[in-house]
Structures are given as structure tokens and as C-alpha cells.
Amino acid sequence: MINITEIILVITLLSVLLSLGSTRLMMLVKVMALQGIMVSLTPLFLKSHGSLSSGAIIFFQVMILIKGLLIPGLLYLAVKRVAIKREIEPFIGYHASILAGLVIILVSVFITNNLRLSLPEGHGMVLITAITTMASGFFLMMGRSKAITQIIGYLMLENGIYLIGTALTNHRHTIYVVEFGVLLDLLVGVMIMGIILHNINSTFEDVDTTLLGRLKD
Amino acid sequence: MIEFVFILPIVAGLTALALPVSMGRILLMITALLHFQLTIMSWIGKLTPTFPNFFSASPEGLLILLVTSFIFIWISIYSYSYMNETEVENKPVFNCCMLLFLGTMSMVTLAEHPIVLWIAVEATTLVSAPLIFVHHSRDALEATWKYILICSVGIALALLGCFFITLAMDLGNIDAPLSFNSLNEVATKLDPVWLKVGFIFVVIGFGTKMGLAPMHTWLPDAHSQAPSPASAMLSGALLNCAFLGIFKVHVLMNVAGLGDFSSNVLIGFGLVSMLVGAVFIIGQPDYKRMLAYSSIKNMGVIAFGVGIGGFAMYGAFLHLIHHSLLKSSLFLSAGNILLAFGTKRVQRIGGVINHLPKTFVSFFAGFIGISGLPPFGLFISEIIIITGAFQSGRYLSVAVFLFALLLVFAGAGRVFMSMSFGKPSGKVEHGELKLRLLPPYALLVASVVLCIWMPDVIYQAIINTIETVGGGIHG
Numbered sequence: 001m002i003n004i005t006e007i008i009l010v011i012t013l014l015s016v017l018l019s020l021g022s023t024r025l026m027m028l029v030k031v032m033a034l035q036g037i038m039v040s041l042t043p044l045f046l047k048s049h050g051s052l053s054s055g056a057i058i059f060f061q062v063m064i065l066i067k068g069l070l071i072p073g074l075l076y077l078a079v080k081r082v083a084i085k086r087e088i089e090p091f092i093g094y095h096a097s098i099l100a101g102l103v104i105i106l107v108s109v110f111i112t113n114n115l116r117l118s119l120p121e122g123h124g125m126v127l128i129t130a131i132t133t134m135a136s137g138f139f140l141m142m143g144r145s146k147a148i149t150q151i152i153g154y155l156m157l158e159n160g161i162y163l164i165g166t167a168l169t170n171h172r173h174t175i176y177v178v179e180f181g182v183l184l185d186l187l188v189g190v191m192i193m194g195i196i197l198h199n200i201n202s203t204f205e206d207v208d209t210t211l212l213g214r215l216k217d
Numbered sequence: 218m219i220e221f222v223f224i225l226p227i228v229a230g231l232t233a234l235a236l237p238v239s240m241g242r243i244l245l246m247i248t249a250l251l252h253f254q255l256t257i258m259s260w261i262g263k264l265t266p267t268f269p270n271f272f273s274a275s276p277e278g279l280l281i282l283l284v285t286s287f288i289f290i291w292i293s294i295y296s297y298s299y300m301n302e303t304e305v306e307n308k309p310v311f312n313c314c315m316l317l318f319l320g321t322m323s324m325v326t327l328a329e330h331p332i333v334l335w336i337a338v339e340a341t342t343l344v345s346a347p348l349i350f351v352h353h354s355r356d357a358l359e360a361t362w363k364y365i366l367i368c369s370v371g372i373a374l375a376l377l378g379c380f381f382i383t384l385a386m387d388l389g390n391i392d393a394p395l396s397f398n399s400l401n402e403v404a405t406k407l408d409p410v411w412l413k414v415g416f417i418f419v420v421i422g423f424g425t426k427m428g429l430a431p432m433h434t435w436l437p438d439a440h441s442q443a444p445s446p447a448s449a450m451l452s453g454a455l456l457n458c459a460f461l462g463i464f465k466v467h468v469l470m471n472v473a474g475l476g477d478f479s480s481n482v483l484i485g486f487g488l489v490s491m492l493v494g495a496v497f498i499i500g501q502p503d504y505k506r507m508l509a510y511s512s513i514k515n516m517g518v519i520a521f522g523v524g525i526g527g528f529a530m531y532g533a534f535l536h537l538i539h540h541s542l543l544k545s546s547l548f549l550s551a552g553n554i555l556l557a558f559g560t561k562r563v564q565r566i567g568g569v570i571n572h573l574p575k576t577f578v579s580f581f582a583g584f585i586g587i588s589g590l591p592p593f594g595l596f597i598s599e600i601i602i603i604t605g606a607f608q609s610g611r612y613l614s615v616a617v618f619l620f621a622l623l624l625v626f627a628g629a630g631r632v633f634m635s636m637s638f639g640k641p642s643g644k645v646e647h648g649e650l651k652l653r654l655l656p657p658y659a660l661l662v663a664s665v666v667l668c669i670w671m672p673d674v675i676y677q678a679i680i681n682t683i684e685t686v687g688g689g690i691h692g
Binding site: 141147150154157158161164165168169175177178179181182184185188189192193196199200203204209212213214215217 | 270271330332333335336339340342343346347350353355356358359360361362363365366369370373376377380381383384387437438441442497501506
């Protein structure tokens with residue numbers, strides 16, 4: 001029997017691998033939009049949540065709007081405006097990155113199996129996906145030199161943390177007002193990062209973070 | 218409606234964006250005074266929370282709110298004059314962000330729900346980033362990028378920690394609202410393993426924001442590149458707010474019976490921060506960076522004192538208050554020197570005593586205060602912390618503590634001496650103005666006064682804060 005949750009999680013995992021291997025920034029932004037939508041859909045299909053109130057439905061719609069449209073839209077504008085001449089330029093090559101992504105998945109499976117958590121049925125898979133997404137987000141931040149890939153890495157990290165929040169915690173504690181605050185912070189954060197990115201570009205004529213190395217002791 | 222305490226500055230901040238600069242500056246000062254009034258009203262219990270699940274007035278929160286509000290009054294007066302004399306492209310943004318910064322920090326101090334606290338701390342990062350970027354230079358750009366990226370990622374880990382604490386609640390099968398008060402009530406039923414993991418992540422996350430080593434890397438850059446009033450806010454108020462997040466979870470750990478674990482973690486981070494701060498102060502060529510490293514060291518002292526517990530915990534809170542007063546005073550004096558000499562390099566500055574005699578007094582008094590010498594408050598708080606550490610028999614930690622203090626004194630002494638008494642350099646650009654002199658003096662005087670005469674309400678607030686964690690004045 002095909003389980004919708006699992007399909008969503010597999011797509012999320014694939015999007016993680018795809019983002020580790022993508023050579024084009026535009027591609028990366030599109031992958032992030034897909035991942036954002038998948039992550040926002042996950043809690044809807046988890047069994048323990050039961051029937052949703054009208055407030056919850058509105059919240060999830062807003063969430064898809066922000067994670068799937070607004071944030072990738074901002075990133076898209078940023079990529080267009082800074083008109084990046086050279087593409088991603090990794091410290092760690094693409095093939096090595098994909099390999100690292102696979103290793104991260106294996107490690108996440110290992111961690112999840114060894115935690116022996118009394119998770120509700122089907123949540124183990126969510127945890128695996130969440131840890132993979134988080135770790136790959138970190139990997140992307142450290143393995144690429146462009147400032148914009150670091151923002152994308154941060155977003156991936158946030159997606160992973162959000163998945164852990166939905167996978168592990170029971171939803172009666174989380175109140176949608178609070179989650180909405182988290183989302184809003186994320187949105188404003190990406191906006192401010194985008195503004196600074198634009199300024200880095202106009203000052204240094206590039207968005208390579210290796211140029212930012214003047215302040216040190 | 219205790220929420221007014223943070224709603225007022227946020228609304229005023231957004232208004233300041235639309236007003237012309239001169240009116241925005243006046244609004245800054247008026248809001249500072251009104252905010253202080255609201256703070257006093259919440260102290261005497263005139264304001265009650267409308268959303269008790271999200272916001273409430275805890276003694277530790279009120280303490281930090283009072284300190285923040287008090288130093289903000291003086292900083293707003295200072296920035297009235299300072300921003301008038303500096304070349305900045307977008308001054309309304311500065312006024313707006315200063316007010317939003319105050320608002321979000323007040324929100325941190327009143328937060329009762331762990332994730333609301335997280336939202337507020339992340340919001341402080343976002344609204345203070347433009348303050349660091351005010352000068353639009355390459356260095357400022359780099360500092361802002363580091364600040365926003367390192368702090369956002371760090372605080373994201375704190376969110377993970379909050380989720381783990383929620384998980385600890387689920388595994389204990391507890392059905393209670395997620396707020397610090399109700400968590401403390403059911404603390405013993407929480408799952409200890411996940412509570413510990415949650416605490417580690419919260420310490421790493423909020424510790425990044427608080428400037429605990431080795432997560433402190435953004436702090437010296439941000440503090441040195443921001444304009445002086447903003448540096449004073451960052452150092453004097455923001456670091457305390459991040460500390461509040463760690464402290465609240467530390468209280469939870471203590472009530473849950475895991476106090477030893479969390480104390481050891483805090484002592485470890487505290488000592489490392491003190492050493493890192495001390496080592497980088499020695500031979501530091503930039504005086505604002507030196508002050509930033511001194512903040513790292515002092516945050517280490519606070520974490521250390523809280524970790525030791527008992528009598529030292531009282532010292533830690535005294536240290537928090539006095540550090541805020543003295544460090545913001547020092548950053549304001551440093552701002553006067555920066556305006557006059559136009560450089561942050563220690564080597565190019567000499568003879569502050571000849572050129573700026575009045576600033577010299579506040580600058581040098583600040584040095585005496587920050588080195589932990591009487592008559593300023595850090596003297597008392599450090600002695601209390603050392604006594605507390607002796608009482609609990611941690612002799613090795615005391616040795617490291619004293620060694621770090623010695624290094625700081627030697628390193629800072631060299632900088633302050635050469636700047637104050639060195640060979641006088643050429644002429645100075647901006648003279649001394651009353652509005653820029655009064656605030657550093659007032660903050661120094663406040664520290665001395667608190668040393669001699671501690672108001673009963675403040676004393677009682679500290680005692681109320683620490684008694685749940687087994688701290689007290691009688692050891």
C-alpha cells in the first residue's frame with residue numbers, strides 16, 4: 001500500500017540530495033521551493049494529528065505560502081539581482097557532496113534506530129528525513145563559498161528543525177500563534193539576509209564569502 | 218496589560234521610520250522615559266499579563282528589564298548627540314531599529330513560553346543587524362553578515378533544544394501547557410535524558426548569542442563595527458537577554474534534579490569564555506574589540522557564577538547588573554574617543570587626558586570598574602563569586618578564574634594606559650559635549666551607588682530569582 005507521508009518524505013530526501021548536487025543556483029532555488037512545500041505538507045498527513053481545526057488549516061496554507069512561494073521568491077529575486085557571474089564554486093565537489101549526503105542518510109538511520117524512542121507509528125521516517133535535512137543544511141553552509149548558498153543552507157537547517165518539531169512533539173503543545181511567529185522570524189531573516197547579500201554584491205562585486213575575511217585578530 | 222512594555226517601543230519604532238530624523242531622535246528619548254515608567258509599573262505590580270501563557274513577569278525577567286530600560290535612557294540621550302555628529306546615510310533606520318531593539322529585548326524578558334522566548338531572541342538578531350550595518354563600510358558589511366548568519370544558525374539550535382524539552386514532556390506523558398511555570402511544576406516527571414539534550418542545545422544556541430566561547434566569533438566584529446550607542450546596547454542589554462534563556466532552562470534542570478549536570482556545563486563554558494576573552498584582550502590593537510572581548514570574559518564570569526550556585530549565584534546577578542552599567546558606560550566613552558580621534562587603533566591614540574579631560578575621567582573610571590577594583594560593583598560581585606566557589610570547594614576553578622582576571626587586568630591596563638597617558642597626537646575633530654558626557658558618568662555613578670546602597674526591592678528580586686535554584690545570600 002502506498003503511503004502518502006512516505007512519498008512526501010522520500011521527495012524531501014531526494015530534494016536534499018538534489019540540492020547537494022546541483023550546479024546551478026536557479027536550480028537550487030527551485031529545489032528549495034519544492035522542499036519547502038513538502039516540509040509544510042508533512043504534518044497534514046501524520047496520523048496522530050487527527051482532525052484539523054479551521055485555524056490549523058489556515059496556518060498550513062500560510063506556511064505553504066511562506067515556505068513554498070515567498071521565501072523561494074525572495075531568493076529568486078536575490079539571484080537575479082546580484083547577477084552571479086560564476087556559479088556555485090564549491091569547496092567540496094558535487095560528487096563528493098552527493099556521496100556525503102548518502103553517508104548522512106545512513107548515519108541518520110543509524111541514529112534513529114539507536115535512539116529507541118517510543119515514537120508513534122511512521123514517525124521514525126520523519127526523524128530520519130529531519131536529521132538528514134539538518135545535517136545537509138550545515139554541509140551546504142560549510143561546503144560552498146557563495147553567500148546565497150549559505151542562506152539556502154540555513155533554510156534547509158530550519159526545514160529540518162521544523163520536521164523534528166513535527167516528528168517528535170505532540171501537537172497539543174504547539175500553538176499555531178507560536179509557530180506563526182517562528183515562520184515570520186524566518187521570513188524576515190531571509191529578507192534581511194537578502195538585503196545584506198545585495199550590499200555584499202555591490203561592495204565587492206561578487207557574493208563570495210571568502211572575500212569577507214578582513215576582520216580578525 | 219504588561220505587554221505594553223514591548224508594544225510601546227515597537228510602535229514608536231515603526232513611527233520613527235516615518236518621522237524626520239530630528240523628531241525621531243526626540244521620540245527615542247520620550248519612548249525611553251515612558252518605557253522606564255512602564256518598567257517601574259510592572260515592578261510594583263500595576264501591570265498584569267493579558268496572555269499569561271505567553272508572557273508573565275518573573276523576577277529574573279523584571280531584573281533584566283529594569284537594567285535594560287535604565288541603560289537605554291542614557292544611551293538614547295547619548296545617541297541624540299552622537300548621531301547628530303556622525304555621517305550616516307539613513308538615520309531614521311537607526312532610530313527605528315534602536316526602538317525595535319528595545320522592544321524585542323523587553324519581549325525576551327517577559328516571555329514565559331520557551332518558543333516565544335526563542336522568537337523574541339531571534340527578533341533581536343534581526344532588528345539589531347541594521348544597527349551594525351549603519352556605517353555601510355566593508356568591515357561593517359562583513360560584521361553584519363557574520364552576526365546574522367552565526368547568530369541565526371546558533372539560535373536555530375536553541376529552537377531544537379526547545380523541541381527536545383517538549384519531547385521530554387511528551388515522553389513523561391504530561392498534559393500541561395508549555396510554559397516555564399508549568400514546566401517547573403511538573404519538572405520531576407520529565408524525561409531526564411531528553412531534558413539534558415535539550416539543555417545542551419539551549420546552551421549552545423543561546424550561548425552563541427550570549428557570547429560564550431567558542432561560539433563567540435561574531436561578537437568582537439559586531440561590537441567593534443556598530444556605532445557606539447548600538448555597541449553599548451549590544452553589550453549591556455542583549456547579552457543579558459540571551460543569558461535569561463539559558464538561566465530559565467537551568468532553573469528547570471535544577472527543579473528536575475539535574476542541577477549538577479547543568480551546573481558543570483555552565484562552569485565549563487564560563488571558564489573557557491573567561492580564558493578566551495582574557496587571552497584576546499592581551500595585545501589587542503583595537504580598543505572597541507578589546508571591550509568586546511571583555512564582555513565575553515564577563516559573560517563567562519556570569520555563567521561561572523550561576524554554575525557554582527549558592528552564594529556565587531547572588532554574585533552572578535550582581536555581576537550582570539554592574540557589567541551592564543559599566544560596559545555600556547565604557548562603550549559610550551569609547552564612542553567619544555572615536556569621534557574625537559577618528560580611529561579605533563590603540564597605537565594612533567595618545568594623550569586622552571590632555572585632549573579630552575572629561576572623557577578621560579569616565580574612560581579611566583570605567584577601566585577601574587571593569588578590572589574589578591573598588592569602588593565599582595564588579596569588585597563586590599567577583600569577590601562574592603570567588604567566595605562562593607571556595608565554599609563549594611572548587612579550588613582549581615578559582616585558580617583559573619583568578620588567572621583570567623589577572624590577564625584581563627594586565628591586557629586592558631596596557632591599552633588604557635597608552636591611550637590615556639601616551640604621547641599626545643594631533644588635534645581632535647569633535648570636542649566634548651555635555652550630552653555625550655553625562656550618560657557615561659551617570660552609568661558609572663549608578664554602579665557606585667548600587668554598591669553602597671542596594672535598594673530592598675532589587676535585593677529581594679535577586680533573592681526571589683535564585684532561591685528556586687538553591688542560591689542565597691547565606692550560602
